[in-house]
Amino acid sequence: MSKKSFFIGQFRLLWRFLGFFQPPGMRLLHAMVAALAITQYLTGLGAHAGSAYKGVLSALCTDWHIIAGLSLFALVQALAFSSLQHRGLRVLFPYLWGDIARLKEDLAATLRGKLVPPKPGGLAACVQGLGLGALLLAVYSGLAWFVAWLFDLPVRRPLIELHKTLVPLVGLYALGHGGMALTHFVIWQRKMNNAASRT
Numbered sequence: 001m002s003k004k005s006f007f008i009g010q011f012r013l014l015w016r017f018l019g020f021f022q023p024p025g026m027r028l029l030h031a032m033v034a035a036l037a038i039t040q041y042l043t044g045l046g047a048h049a050g051s052a053y054k055g056v057l058s059a060l061c062t063d064w065h066i067i068a069g070l071s072l073f074a075l076v077q078a079l080a081f082s083s084l085q086h087r088g089l090r091v092l093f094p095y096l097w098g099d100i101a102r103l104k105e106d107l108a109a110t111l112r113g114k115l116v117p118p119k120p121g122g123l124a125a126c127v128q129g130l131g132l133g134a135l136l137l138a139v140y141s142g143l144a145w146f147v148a149w150l151f152d153l154p155v156r157r158p159l160i161e162l163h164k165t166l167v168p169l170v171g172l173y174a175l176g177h178g179g180m181a182l183t184h185f186v187i188w189q190r191k192m193n194n195a196a197s198r199t
Helices: 003-018 024-047 056-086 101-111 123-150 156-198
Strands: none
Touching (some): 024 156, 101 123
16 A cells, blocks of 8 residues: 555545544534644744745745734634534533533543543543634734734734744644544544454
8 A cells, every 4th residue: 555545544534533523514624724723833933934044935934924824813713613603612611610520530531541532521622622712812812913013013022922922822732632633543443443353
């Protein structure tokens, strides 16, 4: 099997696996937000590259960062609306209502080395809620900086610093959320392969 066939097969399996948790439209929106967020991180690094790389690369990265950032802003609003409609505020942020029983159970099981399945109000849902909050803060601070930069407002410097401070939260979320999702995907795939080999 070629590498290309392997990756296409894995992508199809991942799409199928995510279908247990999200309808097709939300899966597509989720994938677009993830791809644009990664691109934003990379172009942000390029826009602030060292003096040896300044000039054309920095300008291109800055332009792309702004254009893609505006697109990401719109997509994150759609993702937040879709997530809240699909899951509900209380599922993603149960602790705001003092409901932490399931979260405590999931944390205790995780600390014992057990992989817990996603459940309403559980660890995965809370991580998703926090990540959504981090994404919203990052895109709103980015938009605020863009408006301040466009109109040469004196608050542009503190706003860009705030944006740079918030962006790593999205990175931590991506590692936690993506890592948990991929771990669940690998385990599901192994179970599916084991079941197929027994028949």
